[in-house]
Amino acid sequence: MKLSKTLRTALRALRRNPMRAVLTTLGIIIGVGAVIAMMEIGNGSSAAIRRTISSMGANVLLVLPGSAASGGVSFGAGSAVTLTPGDVEAILRECPAVRSAAPVVRARTQVVYGNRNWVPVFIYGTTPEFLAVRDWMPLAEGTAFTDRDVRNASKVCLLGQTLVRELFGGESPLYKEVRVQNVSFRVVGVLASKGANMMGMDQDDILLAPWTTLKYRVIGSSLSSTNQSSSSSASSSSGTSASPFYPGTQLRLYPAPSPTQAADTPLPARFTNVDQILAAARSAEEIPLAIRQITDLLRERHRIRPEEPDDFNIRDMTEVTKALASTSTLMTRLLLSVALISLVVGGVGIMNIMLVSVTERTREIGLRMAVGARGRDILRQFLTEAVVLCLAGGAIGILAGCGGSFLVTLFLGWPTETSVPAIVASAIVAATVGIVFGFYPAWKASRLDPIEALRYE
Amino acid sequence: MATGLIELRDIHKIYRVGEVEVPVLKGVSLSVGRGELVAIMGASGSGKTTLMNILGCLDRPTSGQYWLDGKEVSKASPDERALLRNRKIGFVFQNFNLLPRMSALENVMMPLSYTTRALSDREAKGRAMAWLERVGLGDRFSYEPSRLSGGQQQRVAIARALINRPPLLLADEPTGNLDSQTSEEILRIFETLNREEGITVILVTHDPEVARHAGKVIRIRDGMIVDGASA
Numbered sequence: 001m002k003l004s005k006t007l008r009t010a011l012r013a014l015r016r017n018p019m020r021a022v023l024t025t026l027g028i029i030i031g032v033g034a035v036i037a038m039m040e041i042g043n044g045s046s047a048a049i050r051r052t053i054s055s056m057g058a059n060v061l062l063v064l065p066g067s068a069a070s071g072g073v074s075f076g077a078g079s080a081v082t083l084t085p086g087d088v089e090a091i092l093r094e095c096p097a098v099r100s101a102a103p104v105v106r107a108r109t110q111v112v113y114g115n116r117n118w119v120p121v122f123i124y125g126t127t128p129e130f131l132a133v134r135d136w137m138p139l140a141e142g143t144a145f146t147d148r149d150v151r152n153a154s155k156v157c158l159l160g161q162t163l164v165r166e167l168f169g170g171e172s173p174l175y176k177e178v179r180v181q182n183v184s185f186r187v188v189g190v191l192a193s194k195g196a197n198m199m200g201m202d203q204d205d206i207l208l209a210p211w212t213t214l215k216y217r218v219i220g221s222s223l224s225s226t227n228q229s230s231s232s233s234a235s236s237s238s239g240t241s242a243s244p245f246y247p248g249t250q251l252r253l254y255p256a257p258s259p260t261q262a263a264d265t266p267l268p269a270r271f272t273n274v275d276q277i278l279a280a281a282r283s284a285e286e287i288p289l290a291i292r293q294i295t296d297l298l299r300e301r302h303r304i305r306p307e308e309p310d311d312f313n314i315r316d317m318t319e320v321t322k323a324l325a326s327t328s329t330l331m332t333r334l335l336l337s338v339a340l341i342s343l344v345v346g347g348v349g350i351m352n353i354m355l356v357s358v359t360e361r362t363r364e365i366g367l368r369m370a371v372g373a374r375g376r377d378i379l380r381q382f383l384t385e386a387v388v389l390c391l392a393g394g395a396i397g398i399l400a401g402c403g404g405s406f407l408v409t410l411f412l413g414w415p416t417e418t419s420v421p422a423i424v425a426s427a428i429v430a431a432t433v434g435i436v437f438g439f440y441p442a443w444k445a446s447r448l449d450p451i452e453a454l455r456y457e
Numbered sequence: 458m459a460t461g462l463i464e465l466r467d468i469h470k471i472y473r474v475g476e477v478e479v480p481v482l483k484g485v486s487l488s489v490g491r492g493e494l495v496a497i498m499g500a501s502g503s504g505k506t507t508l509m510n511i512l513g514c515l516d517r518p519t520s521g522q523y524w525l526d527g528k529e530v531s532k533a534s535p536d537e538r539a540l541l542r543n544r545k546i547g548f549v550f551q552n553f554n555l556l557p558r559m560s561a562l563e564n565v566m567m568p569l570s571y572t573t574r575a576l577s578d579r580e581a582k583g584r585a586m587a588w589l590e591r592v593g594l595g596d597r598f599s600y601e602p603s604r605l606s607g608g609q610q611q612r613v614a615i616a617r618a619l620i621n622r623p624p625l626l627l628a629d630e631p632t633g634n635l636d637s638q639t640s641e642e643i644l645r646i647f648e649t650l651n652r653e654e655g656i657t658v659i660l661v662t663h664d665p666e667v668a669r670h671a672g673k674v675i676r677i678r679d680g681m682i683v684d685g686a687s688a
Contacts, residue, residue, distance in 0.1 A: 367554045368571070370515060370542060371542065371543060372540065372542045372571040373543075374540075
C-alpha cells in the first residue's frame with residue numbers, strides 16, 4: 001500500500017467523524033498553539049528586555065587609556081595619552097565583532113544660555129556614531145550633527161533633556177545658541193530621554209558636540225588636556241568662578257620650567273588624542289571576541305612589545321551581560337517545560353480517543369482483514385490516522401499560536417517575535433506525539449482476530 | 458493432488474474453553490469443483506459457521522488438510538492467509554458490513570488498497586463502476602450505505618466481494634436480513650454470476666428456500682457432513 005493511498009484512507013476515515021477528529025486533536029492544537037504563542041511573546045519580551053538592557057549599555061565597551069606616571073606620581077587610569085581618532089577608525093575597519101565605535105573627548109565646564117547656566121555631568125566631544133553606540137536614536141527633536149561637522153569642527157551641539165530643562169525651561173532649544181566657555185554652539189537637536197545609568201548618574205545631563213570642536217575650540221589645545229585631572233578642573237573652575245577669593249590654580253611646588261628646559265623635556269603628547277573610545281559589540285555573546293580583537297589591534301597600532309603591558313584598559317558591563325544571559329536561558333527552559341507538559345497531555349488525549357476509535361471500528365477492522373488487510377496494514381492505517389491528526393492539530397496550533405500572539409500585540413501592545421525554531425520543533429514534536437501515542441491503539445487494532453472482530457456488535 | 462477448487466480432508470476444529478475441549482468439526486471432508494453453486498446447510502450450532510471461517514481462510518483447522526485452488530492453506534501464516542483472502546475469496550455477509558459514511562463506490566474500491574499490485578486510481582474506479590453496474594446499481598455510485606435499502610446494500614457488498622475477481626465467493630446467510638422478494642433478487646445475482654462468470658459460489662444458510670437455488674447441497678450436523686460431501 002502506497003503512502004499516498006494510506007494518507008488518503010486516513011483522511012477519509014477522519015472525515016467520517018470530523019467533530020470527533022477536531023475534539024481529539026484539540027489537545028494538540030491547544031498545546032502547540034500555547035507553545036507557539038508563548039514562544040513568540042516570550043521571544044518578544046526577552047528581545048525587548050535585551051534591547052532595554054543594551055540601551056543601558058550592556059554591549060558597550062569602554063576603551064580607556066592606561067595610567068601615566070611622572071616622577072613616581074601615578075595619575076590613575078585614563079591619564080595616559082595613547083588613544084587617537086585613528087584608533088577608532090581602525091577598530092571600525094578591522095574588528096568584525098564591533099558594530100560601531102566613537103571617540104570621546106570629555107570636558108567639564110559651564111554651559112550658558114541667556115541668563116541661565118548649568119554644569120552638565122557630561123560634555124562629550126564625539127562623532128555622530130556615538131548615538132549608534134549608545135542606542136540613542138532617534139532624537140527627540142532636530143537632527144544629529146554630521147561627519148562633516150566633525151571635519152569642520154562646526155560649532156553645533158546636541159543637548160540632553162535635563163540640560164534643556166535647566167537652560168530653556170519650556171522653550172524649544174532648537175537653533176538657539178548656547179555658550180560653552182565663550183564658544184557659541186548652535187543646538188541642532190535634542191536627545192531622547194534615557195534616565196539614570198546603572199551608577200545612578202543622570203544620562204540626560206549631557207551635551208554632545210563634534211569632538212574636534214570641543215578639543216580645538218573649547219579645551220584649547222591638545223597639550224592642555226594632557227593631564228586630565230588638573231587641566232579639566234582648572235578649566236571648569238575658571239569657567240564657573242572668576243573669584244579671587246578661592247584660588248583656582250594649584251600651588252606650584254616646582255619652579256616654572258624655562259623654555260629651554262621645556263624643549264629638553266617635551267611632554268609625551270605626539271598626536272591628537274581622545275580621552276576614551278566607546279565601542280559597541282554586535283551582540284552580548286560577541287563581547288569577549290570584540291575585546292580580544294580590539295586588544296590585538298590596539299597593541300599592534302601602539303607598537304607594544306609582547307612582554308610589555310597594555311597601555312589601555314577595556315571595560316565591559318560583565319554583570320549586566322550575565323544577568324541578561326541567565327534571564328534568557330531561564331525563560332527558554334520554563335517555556336520548554338510548559339511545552340512538553342502540554343504536548344504530553346495532548347498526546348494522552350489522542351491515545352484515549354484512538355483507543356475508543358479502535359473499539360468502535362472493530363467491525364471495520366474485521367472487514368478489512370477479511371478482504372485481505374494484514375496486521376501491519378491495519379497498524380499502518382491507525383498510526384497514519386494518529387499522525388495525521390497530530391500534524392493537522394500541530395498546523396492549526398501553529399496558526400492559532402501566531403494568530404494569538406498577533407492579537408496580543410494588537411490589543412495589549414506586547415512585543416512579539418516570530419520564532420521559526422519553535423514552529424519547526426512543534427511540528428516535529430506533534431508528529432512524534434502522534435507516533436508514540438498512536439502506536440498502542442494501532443498495535444491493538446492490528447492484533448484483533450478477524451472472526452471475533454466481524455462478529456463484534 | 459486435487460483438481461477441484463476446494464478440497465477438504467478430514468478437517469477437525471477443536472475450541473478450548475478453559476480446561477474443556479469443545480470439538481466443533483469432527484472430520485469434515487468435502488470437495489467443490491470450479492464453477493459450482495453449492496449451499497452448505499445446517500442448524501445453528503452444527504458447525505457451519507466454523508466450516509465457513511475455515512473455508513474463508515479466516516481461521517485454521519486444528520488438524521486436517523485444506524487445498525484452495527491447488528494450494529495447501531491449512532498451515533499458512535496469517536499474512537499468507539490475508540493474501541489468499543484478498544486474491545481468491547470474496548465475502549458476502551448477512552449484515553452487509555459496509556463502511557458507513559463512505560460512498561458505494563468507495564466501499565467497492567476498498568479491497569483494492571490491500572492488493573499487492575497497485576492499480577491506478579482511474580483503473581480502480583472504472584473497475585468498481587463496472588461491478589456496481591453489473592449488480593444493477595449504476596445510478597447509485599455516490600450514495601452512502603445509510604441511503605441504500607437492504608437489497609441495494611447487499612448488492613454493493615457483492616460488488617465489493619468481486620472487485621479482485623476471486624474464483625470463490627463465500628456468502629454467509631446473504632439473505633438473512635432481507636425480505637423474500639429482495640432475497641430472490643440477490644440469489645438471482647449469485648446464479649447469474651455463477652453461470653456467466655464461472656465463479657464458484659458457496660452459500661452458507663439454514664434456509665431451504667435459499668438452498669433450492671444451489672446446484673448441490675451439503676448438509677452438516679454436529680460437525681459432520683451428512684449429505685453431499687463429494688461432487
